[in-house]
Amino acid sequence: KNEVEQSPQNLTAQEGEFITIxxxxxxxxxxxxxxxxxxxxGIVSLFMLSSGKKKHGRLxxxxxxxxxxxxxxxxxxxxxxxxVYICAVLHMDSNYQLIWGAGxxxxxxx
Amino acid sequence: xxxxxQTPSHQVTQMGQEVIxxxxxxxxxxxxxxxxxxxxxxxEFLVSFYxxxxxxxxxxxxxxxSVERPDxxxxxxxxxxxxxxxxxxxxxASSELAVAxxxxxxxxxxxxxxx
Numbered sequence: 001k002n003e004v005e006q007s008p009q010n011l012t013a014q015e016g017e018f019i020t021i022x023x024x025x026x027x028x029x030x031x032x033x034x035x036x037x038x039x040x041x042g043i044v045s046l047f048m049l050s051s052g053k054k055k056h057g058r059l060x061x062x063x064x065x066x067x068x069x070x071x072x073x074x075x076x077x078x079x080x081x082x083x084v085y086i087c088a089v090l091h092m093d094s095n096y097q098l099i100w101g102a103g104x105x106x107x108x109x110x
Numbered sequence: 111x112x113x114x115x116q117t118p119s120h121q122v123t124q125m126g127q128e129v130i131x132x133x134x135x136x137x138x139x140x141x142x143x144x145x146x147x148x149x150x151x152x153x154e155f156l157v158s159f160y161x162x163x164x165x166x167x168x169x170x171x172x173x174x175x176s177v178e179r180p181d182x183x184x185x186x187x188x189x190x191x192x193x194x195x196x197x198x199x200x201x202x203a204s205s206e207l208a209v210a211x212x213x214x215x216x217x218x219x220x221x222x223x224x225x
Contacts, residue, residue, distance in 0.1 A: 031210045041147075041199055041218070041219050042218050042219065045215065048213045086153065096143070096208060097155045097168060098155055100154065102152050
């Protein structure tokens with residue numbers, strides 16, 4: 001069983017739509033990271049969360065520790081948001097070893 | 111803006127050969143990591159390095175792999191005798207603090223092709 005599950009696997013939307021990507025995990029964690037992987041392969045860290053909610057520009061990330069669930073939202077989506085969005089968790093028994101999800105491939109059409 | 115750099119961008123090698131992948135982390139960062147991503151698969155943690163020693167490693171990081179910080183700037187991953195299944199994108203990352211507390215900054219990756 002995968003310890004980190006993301007949904008949907010693929011998402012295509014029109015420019016301007018509100019986007020939600022979900023991440024569920026089955027282990028106890030001390031932190032959750034959302035990352036973005038561009039078509040060329042480069043990875044950028046978006047958020048690190050251990051509780052509550054964080055906002056950066058049009059991106060919002062929330063986490064519910066009790067439900068073992070996190071969401072990444074994109075408001076007013078734009079074609080440049082097209083990328084793979086990955087959730088990765090830090091198991092509470094580890095200080096360094098991130099467990100990665102498979103990613104959600106997002107395509108925003110103009 | 112400071113960034114993590116990796117060289118080479120693409121390495122092609124014959125099975126059984128040794129390869130060294132190089133990374134220059136962000137200069138004031140203290141924690142360093144290697145990850146790999148086999149084509150079409152998830153990113154996988156290989157190893158973390160702090161204070162000149164390995165702090166954690168995954169099951170993938172067997173005796174064929176080693177890491178080193180040979181000077182104040184470079185961080186290297188060596189694969190002693192490459193196998194076909196080592197073909198992947200290898201990402202280096204660095205952070206100021208451990209990932210429980212801080213984001214990581216990733217290099218652009220080295221694509222390793224083992225023939």
